[in-house]
Amino acid sequence: MTNWLIRNAELVNEGRRYVADVRLRDGRIETIAGELAAQAGESVVDAAGHWLLPGMIDDQVHFREPGLEHKADFATESRAAVAGGITSYMEMPNSKPTTTTLDALEDKYVRAAAKSAANHAFYLGATNDNLEVIRSLDPRAACGIKIFMGASTGNMLVDNPDTLDAIFRDAPTIIVTHCEDTPTIDANLARERELYNGAIPVERHPYIRSREACLKSSTLAVSLARRHGTRLHILHITTAEELALFQPGPLKDKRITAETCIHFLQFSERDYATLGNQIKCNPAIKSERDRLAIIEALRDGRIDVLATDHAPHTIEEKALPYEQAPSGLPLVQFALQCALEQHFAGTLPLERIVESLTHAPAQLFQVAERGYLREGYKADLVLVDPNKPHTVKREEVLSRCGWSPFEGHTFRSSIASTWVNGRRVWDGIRIDDSVRGERLAFDR
Template sequence: MSSTLIVNARLVNEGTITQGDLRIEDGRIAQIGPGLDARPGETVVDAAGRWLLPGMIDDQVHFREPGLTHKGDIATESAAAVAGGLTSFMDMPNTNPPTLNAEILQSKYDAAAGRARANYGFYMGASNDNLAHIQSLDPKTAPGIKVFMGASTGNMLVDNPETLDAIFRDAPTPIITHCEDTPMIDAKAKEYAEKYGDALSAEQHPDIRSREACLKSSELAVSLARKHGTRLHVLHISTADELALFERGPLIRADGSRKQITAETCIHFLRFDRSDYARLGNLIKCNPAIKEASDREALTRAVADDVIDVLATDHAPHTWEEKQKPYAQAPSGLPLVQYALVAALELVHEGKLAITQVVQKFAHAPAQLFDVSQRGYLREGYFADLVLVEDVPFTVKREDVLSKCGWSPFEGTTFRSRIASTWVNGQLAWDGEKLVGSPNGQRMSFDR
């Protein structure tokens, strides 16, 4: 492969910002330093003072393949991801069929090979009746085991207490959980359906999928992890109430040890709140629900204060037509990968986060948490997954959306930063205007 030299960049990495250059050779970062000289035939990119970040690692996406590909697929959604500066993704198991054994897991890796524009990993799912498959899982083949401790599709709601306890006891990888208490949600849904009838709307969604349901389920997950010493990662924290369950401080402590129990929130919980339902309705209907402005503010502070360890998307596309159905029939989830990083950078412009913190939560922490091999940092010898960001405003337009669903909840939003370039494994994948080259994503490796 030819080499590329990026000069005059502001490199953001491991809590520091440095002015310098970076050389890409054979798909990896070959050199980092000031004043690197261009070699004959080398492609030179003048960053002109723009930010150079490690490519983002999204630990929670639903790319809808197999079985739901009318909404999205590995090819389309990974294209949207690299346009947004996301160079690696970890895809959820609630597909059709669900990813409940090693054979189906491998079939997803086979489907991604040669089609994914970003690097990929696939979670193993848990159900009430696949404990033996979980116990026999090769920990190098999946970033983690996904446990739905709340409502889910198909056979993936684990509500048998003995099975749940055994999964936490025997999991060979980190457990990641969706925490909402299903009986509480079902009771509230019935109550609100009787109360509102046809007038029921997305504005009642945060009441039906309540903070109490989130807290009860998260408390159960944390208690099981403490009982068994399980590495637990609680996904998409949506309430201020749950934050007391998690330890404040860096994911990797000063003594080199790692937090046992960690938390993630998602970009939509930091950019939307209850007041946005009146404008966006079902377009921001998701599980768990977007809640109050006070929750949004508390979650943002928790990211800054290292209570929340990871920032992700929970990218979950549905067609426009599906989202136009009445509230009770409209599916939950929204497409986010293309604009997640620039949405997070708005928090930098607003003075709520430092750019080093965005990089920590979106790149370093997922690599640390899931033992990702040689990605997530600007380090010599690591894979050249890079994103160049420039502080040039742009407005999100529907015609620019690359996800198969063709819409974004951010349409009409003006962001103050844009993605100027994305490299995946050393190959330019996005040039700021369009996709470049052929799919170049690789299967992620996990150092376990």
């Protein structure tokens, strides 16, 4: 069914909250108005007391396909995403093989078209030796170019100064960066190994993947972008110090922007004592001071986008000793609910949360016809019940890894429905497995 009438919802969109009816027809938002009459052949949802939002656009996920399907794939993770109100995602290149050629990039689109329940796009990854591939990229073929400016995963570290300079100079589209300085991390790790005789506790993670490592690398990225006038987006900001690199205010006025992730709003270093390697990620979750500074930066627009960096690993892998346990958390299924907790706590306005989850990524990446509740736009929507608390249980986790760092936590809202291109793929209880998302188009 692609024709729907959603009645009496409170729309949260483009800085406004207001009650209206929304008609979905043939995959698009046909009409937004008051008191629409039901038409033949359409399903009607009474959304009184619910918020209707544009579907979340997640600009940073790791869905592990190809090569790491024992952790996740496009089918499992996209279903977890839509159950959490994410209707579009942009997936990272550190799969096996890495997405560092145009053929590997197109292979991901073919795979996702066959199995993804959500709309999708993919980054082309940078390496020290694929500059010509980057130069040849059609800007509409990828959401952006991803540079690991620091140790993270696989062989994708770009640390050749001449190569970095050339990529920033010649990139045909937006560059997104993971910023941590590898020599700083290596020195920190060597010191901790000696101090703890090789048995490093996970509580030391934010001191190994330190604030100094983040700031040094982010500062380099910003300096390169300013030198060449590059469109730069720095991912997963974790420190108060890095915030001085960015300007508050509207995204439309910026060439350099920043993103943070929902786990940096939820957790701080005090949570390592209870969650351990489950919240080990790169860059690391840091102090309560950093957490509060990040929330304030989201409020004033110094940070533009809120995403997940969804990165599942099996619970067995996470149970390994600190140095062997991989970094990353499964987050997409409960990301929107986690973000909305900032509204309930009074720390972020609801309108600003929606902007950072939906409007900002659509604008930043020039996503065509998505990210807003507008007549004529693609019908990607999420209906939230703000009066129905939800306690996370392991048995409901849809990600293939089968666990969540939020287990046992009660969120103050629930995801009642998610529509992707006008089809309801999540009804609050189950997934419609017949739904397939679309390849994201870019107005570039």
